[in-house]
Every structure is written in C-alpha cells, then in structure tokens.
Amino acid sequence: MKVLVPVKRVVDYNVKIRVKSDQTGVDLANVKMSMNPFDEIAIEEAVRLKEAGKATEVVAVSIGVAQSTETIRTALAMGADRGILVKSDETVEPLNVAKILKGIVEAEKPDLVILGKQAIDDDSNQTGQMLAALLGWAQGTFASKIEFDGDKILLTREIDGGLQTLKLNMPTIVTADLRLNEPRYASLPNIMKAKKKPIDEKTPADYGVDVKARLEVLKVTEPPQRQAGIKVESVEQLVSKLKEAGVIG
Amino acid sequence: MALDAETREQLISSVRRFVDERLRPIEDQVSENDAVPAEIVEEMKELGLFGISVPVEYGGLGLNMEEECLLMFELGRTSPAFRSVIGTNVGIGSQGIVMHGRQDQKEYWLPKIASGEVIISFALTEPEAGSDAASLKTTAIRDGDHYVVNGTKRFITNANKAHAFTLMARTDPKTPGAKGVSAFVIPRDIPGISIGKPEKKMGQQGAHICDVIFDNTRIPADCLLGETEGKGFVTAMQVLERGRLHISAVCMGVASRLVEDSTKYAAERKQFGAPIGNLQLVQAMLADSKMEHYAGRCMVIDAAKRRDAGEDVATESSCAKLFCSEAVGRIADRAVQIFGGAGYVADYGIERFYRDVRIFRIYEGTSQVQQVIIARNMLKEVQ
Ligand SMILES: Cc1cc2nc3c(=O)[nH]c(=O)nc-3n(C[C@H](O)[C@H](O)[C@H](O)COP(=O)(O)OP(=O)(O)OC[C@H]3O[C@@H](n4cnc5c(N)ncnc54)[C@H](O)[C@@H]3O)c2cc1C
Numbered sequence: 001m002k003v004l005v006p007v008k009r010v011v012d013y014n015v016k017i018r019v020k021s022d023q024t025g026v027d028l029a030n031v032k033m034s035m036n037p038f039d040e041i042a043i044e045e046a047v048r049l050k051e052a053g054k055a056t057e058v059v060a061v062s063i064g065v066a067q068s069t070e071t072i073r074t075a076l077a078m079g080a081d082r083g084i085l086v087k088s089d090e091t092v093e094p095l096n097v098a099k100i101l102k103g104i105v106e107a108e109k110p111d112l113v114i115l116g117k118q119a120i121d122d123d124s125n126q127t128g129q130m131l132a133a134l135l136g137w138a139q140g141t142f143a144s145k146i147e148f149d150g151d152k153i154l155l156t157r158e159i160d161g162g163l164q165t166l167k168l169n170m171p172t173i174v175t176a177d178l179r180l181n182e183p184r185y186a187s188l189p190n191i192m193k194a195k196k197k198p199i200d201e202k203t204p205a206d207y208g209v210d211v212k213a214r215l216e217v218l219k220v221t222e223p224p225q226r227q228a229g230i231k232v233e234s235v236e237q238l239v240s241k242l243k244e245a246g247v248i249g
Numbered sequence: 250m251a252l253d254a255e256t257r258e259q260l261i262s263s264v265r266r267f268v269d270e271r272l273r274p275i276e277d278q279v280s281e282n283d284a285v286p287a288e289i290v291e292e293m294k295e296l297g298l299f300g301i302s303v304p305v306e307y308g309g310l311g312l313n314m315e316e317e318c319l320l321m322f323e324l325g326r327t328s329p330a331f332r333s334v335i336g337t338n339v340g341i342g343s344q345g346i347v348m349h350g351r352q353d354q355k356e357y358w359l360p361k362i363a364s365g366e367v368i369i370s371f372a373l374t375e376p377e378a379g380s381d382a383a384s385l386k387t388t389a390i391r392d393g394d395h396y397v398v399n400g401t402k403r404f405i406t407n408a409n410k411a412h413a414f415t416l417m418a419r420t421d422p423k424t425p426g427a428k429g430v431s432a433f434v435i436p437r438d439i440p441g442i443s444i445g446k447p448e449k450k451m452g453q454q455g456a457h458i459c460d461v462i463f464d465n466t467r468i469p470a471d472c473l474l475g476e477t478e479g480k481g482f483v484t485a486m487q488v489l490e491r492g493r494l495h496i497s498a499v500c501m502g503v504a505s506r507l508v509e510d511s512t513k514y515a516a517e518r519k520q521f522g523a524p525i526g527n528l529q530l531v532q533a534m535l536a537d538s539k540m541e542h543y544a545g546r547c548m549v550i551d552a553a554k555r556r557d558a559g560e561d562v563a564t565e566s567s568c569a570k571l572f573c574s575e576a577v578g579r580i581a582d583r584a585v586q587i588f589g590g591a592g593y594v595a596d597y598g599i600e601r602f603y604r605d606v607r608i609f610r611i612y613e614g615t616s617q618v619q620q621v622i623i624a625r626n627m628l629k630e631v632q
Contacts (some may be wrong), residue, residue: 034262070258077259185263185267186259186263188260188264188296188310191263192252
C-alpha cells in the first residue's frame with residue numbers, strides 16, 4: 001500500500017502572529033515557519049502504517065514556495081520515503097491545491113491519501129474534501145482512529161456528542177484530527193539521513209493547473225481586544241452580575 | 250564536514266522542541282526526586298543526543314564544534330542536570346577515544362557510546378589531585394597481560410550509571426607529574442571496582458557524582474588507550490580543552506533561559522502601579538544580563554569556528570569557559586534580584602538555577618585555573 005501525505009508550510013503554532021499594517025494579510029517576514037500540526041499527525045499515521053508493515057511507501061508532497069522543501073525534509077526525517085515539491089510563489093487556494101493533488105494522485109497512484117483536517121494558517125478545512133470529490137473517492141474526515149478490515153478501512157471520526165465509525169472502500173481520502181496520534185520528534189540521526197532522501201521538483205503547470213486566485217481577500221484584521229474582566233467574591237454575586245448583564249433570566 | 254544551514258536549523262529546532270515539551274515541564278520533579286526519569290533518558294537516546302560528537306563512521310552524528318555548541322545553547326535552556334545525562338558521553342568520557350583510541354577501541358566503544366547503550370565517565374580527579382591533576386596518585390602497574398590498578402577517583406560524574414570509564418592512572422610511579430600518566434578505557438564490570446554513594450550537592454539534582462575505588466583491579470593490558478604509555482595526561486588536557494567550549498555553550502544556554510525568564514517577569518510584575526520593567530534600575534539589570542549573554546555567545550561561536558578551522562584555541566577556550574561560567578553566575582544572581590522574594594523561594598525555579606550554575610566555575614578547570622592557562626599562554630608568546 002502506498003500512502004501520499006500532503007504537508008503544508010505554515011507559521012509555527014507558537015508564533016504570535018501580526019497583521020500587516022495595510023491589512024492585506026499576516027506578516028511573514030522573519031517569522032518561524034513549521035509543518036502544519038495536523039499534517040504532522042498525518043505523516044505520523046502514515047509512518048506508523050509503514051512500521052506496522054501495512055504501508056510500503058510514504059510520499060510527502062508540499063505545494064508552495066521553495067522553502068517548503070524544509071517542510072518536506074521534516075516529513076522525511078519523521079520517516080517518509082521521498083518527497084515531491086510543487087513550487088509556486090503564488091498563494092495556492094484550496095481548490096487549486098486539490099487539483100494539483102489530483103494530478104499527483106493520478107501519477108503516483110497511492111491507495112491512501114492522508115491529509116491534515118485543516119491548515120492552521122487559513123483554517124479552510126476544504127482540501128481533503130475537494131480532493132475526494134475531484135477523484136470520486138471515498139472520504140473519511142476528522143479521523144481519530146484508522147483500522148483495517150480486509151481491504152476496507154474502518155475509520156473513527158469525532159462528531160458532536162460522540163464517535164462515528166465508517167467503513168470505507170480503498171482508495172480513500174482521510175483527513176487527520178488532533179487525537180489520531182501524537183507525532184514523534186524527528187530524531188537527530190533521522191534528520192541527517194533525510195538529507196539523502198530524494199525530493200522531486202514540479203510546478204503546478206506540470207499538472208495542468210493554473211494557480212491564479214479565484215478568491216479576493218478584502219482585508220485581514222486583528223481580533224478585537226478583549227475587555228478586562230472582573231473578579232466576583234461569591235456565587236450569589238456571580239448570578240446577580242450575570243442577571244445584570246442580561247445573560248440569564 | 251559542516252552541515253548545510255537547513256539541516257542545522259532542523260537539528261536545533263528538534264532539540265528546542267524536546268526541551269520545551271519534554272524537559273521544561275519536569276524540572277521541579279527531577280530536582281525533587283534527584284533523578285531524571287528513565288523514559289526521558291530513553292527519549293534522549295532515541296533523539297540521538299548521546300552521539301552528537303561521535304564520528305559518523307562510528308554511528309554518531311559527527312557534528313563539528315560549532316554545531317555541538319549550537320545544540321548546547323538549546324539543551325542549556327532547561328535544568329543543566331538533563332545535559333549531564335549525555336554530558337560525559339558527548340564530552341569528557343568519549344573524546345579521549347575519538348582523539349587517541351586504537352581502531353579496535355573506537356570500533357568497540359564508540360557506537361555504544363553514540364547510542365547511549367554505554368554510559369562512559371571520565372575519571373581524573375582524586376582526593377588529593379584536583380586542579381593539580383598531574384600529581385594524581387592512582388597507579389596502574391603492568392603485570393603480564395594486565396595492569397593492576399589501585400587508587401580512588403573523586404567527584405566522577407555519572408559514575409553510578411557508568412558502564413565504562415576513561416581512567417587516568419600512573420603507569421610509571423618513578424616518573425612524577427604528567428609524563429608518568431597513562432589513559433585507559435575500562436569496562437565497569439571488571440572485579441575490584443567499587444562506586445561510592447552519590448554525593449549530596451548544592452545543585453543540579455538529578456545528576457550524580459561518586460567516588461570510584463580501584464582495589465587491586467586487574468584490567469586487560471589492551472585497555473590502555475592508544476598504543477603507548479605516558480600519553481594520558483596530554484589526552485586528558487586535550488579532552489578538557491574541547492570540553493571547555495561545550496561547557497561554555499551550556500552556560501550560555503542557561504543564561505538565555507534566565508534572561509528570557511527575567512524579562513518576562515519584569516514585564517508582568519507590577520509595583521508602584523506599573524511593571525517593574527519600567528524602572529530604570531531593573532532595566533539596568535536586564536541590559537547587563539543581555540549584554541553578558543550576547544558576549545558569551547559570541548565568544549563560544551568564535552572559538553568553536555576557529556577550532557573547526559583547525560586553529561589552536563587553547564587560550565580562547567579558556568577565555569570562553571572563564572567568561573561564560575562567571576557571567577552565568579552573575580546573570581543567575583540578577584535573575585534572583587529581579588524576581589525579588591519570588592526569586593528566593595523554590596516555586597519559581599530561579600533559586601534552583603542559581604544553585605545549578607555555581608558548579609560551572611569549578612569543574613573542567615576552575616576559574617583560577619583558566620586564568621592561569623590564559624596568562625601562561627599569553628606570556629609564552631612574548632618570551
Ligand atoms: C559536580 C562535579 C562534577 C565533577 N565531575 C568530574 C568528572 O566527571 N571527572 C573528574 O575527573 N572530575 C570531576 N569533578 C572534579 C572537578 O573537576 C574538581 O573539583 C576541580 O577540578 C577542582 O579541583 P578540587 O575540587 O580538588 O579543588 P582544588 O584544586 O583543591 O582547588 C581549590 C581552590 O584553589 C584554587 N587553585 C588551585 N590551584 C590553583 C592554582 N594553580 N592557581 C590559583 N588557584 C588555584 C582553585 O581555583 C580553587 O579555588 C567534578 C566536580 C564536581 C563538583
């Protein structure tokens with residue numbers, strides 16, 4: 001079984017992001033970038049499948065600027081076998097990412113594609129679903145557990161108020177939720193070894209995709225400053241304050 | 250061979266993340282229990298930390314000095330007791346073998362040291378031979394295919410966990426001083442080696458030092474490091490010279506942590522209706538600490554780079570060890586002052602760092618010994 005895992009380079013989750021003064025986006029100058037945390041979970045799951053003898057090859061693909069090779073290298077250091085960089089200096093919107101991935105899937109013919117459920121920069125939560133639709137494949141989103149039942153996948157998803165288990169035909173698109181696993185640290189020796197693993201370089205045009213934006217960002221603003229709260233002495237006081245505020249009757 | 254910038258950055262961020270997510274949350278626990286949890290030691294092995302200075306052909310990462318120092322800046326950002334777990338394998342325990350070991354010794358020991366399967370200690374200091382290490386009294390007398398070792402080694406880091414020792418002993422009792430000393434690499438499980446109880450120390454709980462006692466211990470003759478007797482003291486000094494940069498980097502790692510903690514506290518703690526960071530007298534302490542951290546860091550990097558380029562950096566290494574160990578002491582002292590009463594009570598961890606960093610001015614050559622080395626080298630150049 002071959003597993004394809006798309007990985008996105010995003011602002012590190014520890015960074016306190018700042019909006020550019022002209023409100024066109026987030027300031028990325030000198031900001032630490034890392035692999036999208038949900039994609040780390042996706043890679044981890046793929047590598048575990050390989051270690052368990054279920055997967056034979058794990059291919060990591062990243063679509064974005066040249067520095068996205070760093071993100072691919074991280075995936076290789078975690079245990080992926082090889083990488084594909086689809087280089088684009090333009091912002092690639094989810095639908096275009098899905099179209100490029102469709103091209104890669106057609107070329108690579110994986111049995112399973114594991115994506116993060118969303119990227120923490122734009123929180124779109126669209127790519128996996130769009131890719132499944134474009135390919136006409138089964139999809140299991142927000143996976144918290146992946147098991148195998150013969151040639152089918154049993155996938156547990158976290159939904160409001162409980163768990164849902166789906167049986168999916170292969171090939172399948174899976175998107176990883178937070179509790180699927182705890183991703184490993186890339187060990188120092190594996191980081192060194194990752195240098196020697198191959199990364200192919202492609203362009204969106206290789207897959208016949210024009211990455212021209214369809215969406216127009218009007219403006220990006222900081223969330224409103226939170227007002228300072230107050231401390232109450234007792235439950236009674238809390239109730240009366242809430243009544244005053246008209247939040248409870 | 251130096252690494253490309255990208256790989257280097259990934260190594261650094263992997264260690265940084267390990268420190269932030271795995272080590273910093275358990276600093277108090279380690280100090281309280283006087284032990285680093287076994288699972289953390291296992292994680293350090295998996296991460297590859299034990300092998301950073303061992304050459305690639307023997308299963309290590311083969312980092313150069315600058316790269317090793319960059320990683321120590323990161324590993325230093327938490328209790329230095331964690332660094333001590335890998336300290337002897339990375340530094341004083343292994344480097345004698347790397348520098349002067351025979352091929353068979355390298356092949357046997359280095360891969361095990363790099364993986365952490367073997368913990369190796371460095372046994373030089375004795376009850377009556379500290380700064381004057383060349384006066385050491387432990388003897389190793391050749392007897393057929395063996396050496397018979399007698400003597401006591403003192404304050405030996407990781408001795409209670411060690412599977413092997415790099416030992417300095419006098420093979421020629423008729424030759425006093427450095428020339429009569431040879432180095433050995435010996436397995437712990439040879440009969441006639443006993444380990445004392447861990448000493449109660451001022452700081453760095455979780456790291457241990459013990460006596461190592463040799464009582465008519467018969468060690469195979471091929472435990473001699475290298476081919477010839479009488480080279481042990483030179484080996485020890487070369488190992489320590491290299492170790493000085495490693496220790497300097499650890500000092501600056503701790504310093505960066507203290508600067509960070511002090512700055513955050515000064516920005517948050519309010520007195521007289523405003524953050525204490527607004528007070529210029531507090532700002533002076535912050536600025537002095539930042540300046541000393543920056544200066545120390547620059548010294549470490551400069552000396553390490555020169556060493557990697559093949560320069561003799563004996564003087565620079567001692568300068569760095571002297572400056573960085575003294576500076577981190579002042580920085581820790583200022584951190585206590587900036588935290589006020591909170592700096593003195595245990596909950597904030599600052600007093601723990603204050604105690605932890607005190608040893609840096611003492612081991613691997615005291616500050617006075619560094620001064621002696623620096624001045625001696627300076628004068629040699631004009632004489
Ligand atoms: C936590 C810890 C870990 C250690 N780990 C190891 C280890 O793994 N392996 C090992 O072999 N040793 C180890 N040591 C020993 C350490 O290296 C020695 O303690 C150190 O070298 C100082 O020797 P000493 O304690 O005998 O002090 P002394 O040499 O007795 O020094 C006492 C004082 O005299 C000063 N002094 C001595 N000589 C001179 C001089 N020529 N000029 C000016 N001043 C001088 C010193 O600077 C110091 O202030 C460790 C010690 C500690 C506390």
